[in-house]
Amino acid sequence: MPQRNAYANSIVAILPIALAALPIYYFRHSSPGIDFRVALFLVIGSVVGAYLGARLLKQIPDRQLKLAVVVILGVVGFKELLFP
Numbered sequence: 001m002p003q004r005n006a007y008a009n010s011i012v013a014i015l016p017i018a019l020a021a022l023p024i025y026y027f028r029h030s031s032p033g034i035d036f037r038v039a040l041f042l043v044i045g046s047v048v049g050a051y052l053g054a055r056l057l058k059q060i061p062d063r064q065l066k067l068a069v070v071v072i073l074g075v076v077g078f079k080e081l082l083f084p
């Protein structure tokens with residue numbers, strides 16, 4: 001699967017999973033486990049980031065895109081090894 005399609009599919013897959021989890025976390029305890037003020041900022045940031053990322057994704061060549069993903073995953077993996 002091309003890298004661009006993988007990104008698009010992962011974004012589309014996240015939304016129904018998040019919506020299915022919302023009532024579980026909201027009704028799980030006597031007090032809701034969701035801070036809607038924080039969630040609002042996360043949603044706004046996610047929508048803006050997804051829009052800008054999709055536009056930027058069209059301009060980045062495949063090789064550079066794959067290299068960027070490798071570098072980011074490598075840094076995050078290394079960080080997790082050092083600071084679990």
